[in-house]
Amino acid sequence: MLRDKVAVVTGASRGIGKAIALALGKEGVFVAVNYHKDQEGAEEVVKEIQAQGGQAIALQGDIRSAQEVEDLIQSTLSRWGRLDILVNNAGITKDALFLRMKEEDFDAVVSTNLKGAFHCLQQAGKIMMKQRSGKIITISSIVGVIGNRGQANYAAAKAGLIGLTKSAAKEFASRGITVNAIAPGFIETDMTDVLPDKIKTQLRSHIPLGRLGKPEEVAHLVTFLASDQADYITGQVFHIDGGMVMA
Ligand code: NAP
Numbered sequence: 006m007l008r009d010k011v012a013v014v015t016g017a018s019r020g021i022g023k024a025i026a027l028a029l030g031k032e033g034v035f036v037a038v039n040y041h042k043d044q045e046g047a048e049e050v051v052k053e054i055q056a057q058g059g060q061a062i063a064l065q066g067d068i069r070s071a072q073e074v075e076d077l078i079q080s081t082l083s084r085w086g087r088l089d090i091l092v093n094n095a096g097i098t099k100d101a102l103f104l105r106m107k108e109e110d111f112d113a114v115v116s117t118n119l120k121g122a123f124h125c126l127q128q129a130g131k132i133m134m135k136q137r138s139g140k141i142i143t144i145s146s147i148v149g150v151i152g153n154r155g156q157a158n159y160a161a162a163k164a165g166l167i168g169l170t171k172s173a174a175k176e177f178a179s180r181g182i183t184v185n186a187i188a189p190g191f192i193e194t195d196m197t198d199v200l201p202d203k204i205k206t207q208l209r210s211h212i213p214l215g216r217l218g219k220p221e222e223v224a225h226l227v228t229f230l231a232s233d234q235a236d237y238i239t240g241q242v243f244h245i246d247g248g249m250v251m252a
Contacts, residue, residue: 006232008033011085013077015039015068015125016095018046020194021144024220025092025227026061030054032228034090036061037081039068041095060085068095068121078128087136090231091129093122093143093166098196100155111158118162119169126173130182139182140231143170144223147190147246163188167242174240183239185230190246192218213248 007029017026018040026036027050036054038061040047047063054061062084066077081088096118099110122143133139148156149163167186174184191197191208197217200208209215226245229235244250 010089012090013037014092018043021220022094024224028224030059074124114158119165141184145186186242190249
């Protein structure tokens with residue numbers, strides 16, 4: 006059902022983005038594997054997709070830059086001639102307690118996580134509006150729903166993504182484009198690897214399923230939302246967090 010569709014996955018050199026790129030590639034999607042600094046990681050993802058018989062290219066681009074995002078989308082179009090799926094995945098953290106948070110760290114997190122996704126939605130939206138089809142999936146976070154100590158910048162950016170998703174969903178719906186967000190809880194990647202073991206143990210005690218999630222588990226949900234089976238779902242926020250937040 007996803008065979009021969011074309012996707013851009015931002016921040017796909019590792020972690021959740023990598024798992025998403027691999028899962029889409031496995032379904033026969035042609036994947037533009039975006040990365041910022043980790044060229045080697047992105048090329049490895051491309052090789053893995055090709056080894057499964059799929060098609061992929063690695064495309065460098067800093068999503069904070071409107072121009073670089075335009076180039077990313079245009080390079081994808083030049084390669085495959087269309088764009089069916091955008092996965093806004095790239096993100097960073099720069100944690101600090103609220104009163105100690107530096108303005109530059111607030112700006113860095115908002116400009117990557119929120120403004121970066123805005124650039125991608127705008128560029129991809131233009132193409133998809135003309136095509137009259139498309140699926141946009143944005144990786145927010147459960148922290149954007151409930152907040153978190155030490156992550157005011159990240160929580161604000163991730164909550165912003167929910168507003169961005171719902172607004173774009175309303176504007177794009179008339180052209181058959183769906184826009185949804187996923188709010189993962191704590192997932193095993195480099196981003197959570199830095200947490201001290203004591204914190205990870207505390208975290209597990211707040212997760213009914215008693216463990217952190219796996220990148221592949223998020224990727225399964227993306228694959229579903231990108232498929233025709235999800236045609237009637239738009240403007241939604243899906244929690245994938247082992248039951249941490251039930252609302
Ligand atoms: P990760 O392992 O740290 O990977 C981050 C990815 O984002 C990398 O591929 C990185 O590219 C890319 N990136 C960073 N800045 C970029 C920029 N300016 N332009 C383009 N790409 C950029 O993170 P992760 O844990 O997989 O998280 C992926 C997404 O899920 C993020 O949005 C994160 O906030 C969200 N999330 C994660 C968790 C979790 O527990 N892990 C939970 C909820 C939500 P390079 O390596 O090439 O620099």
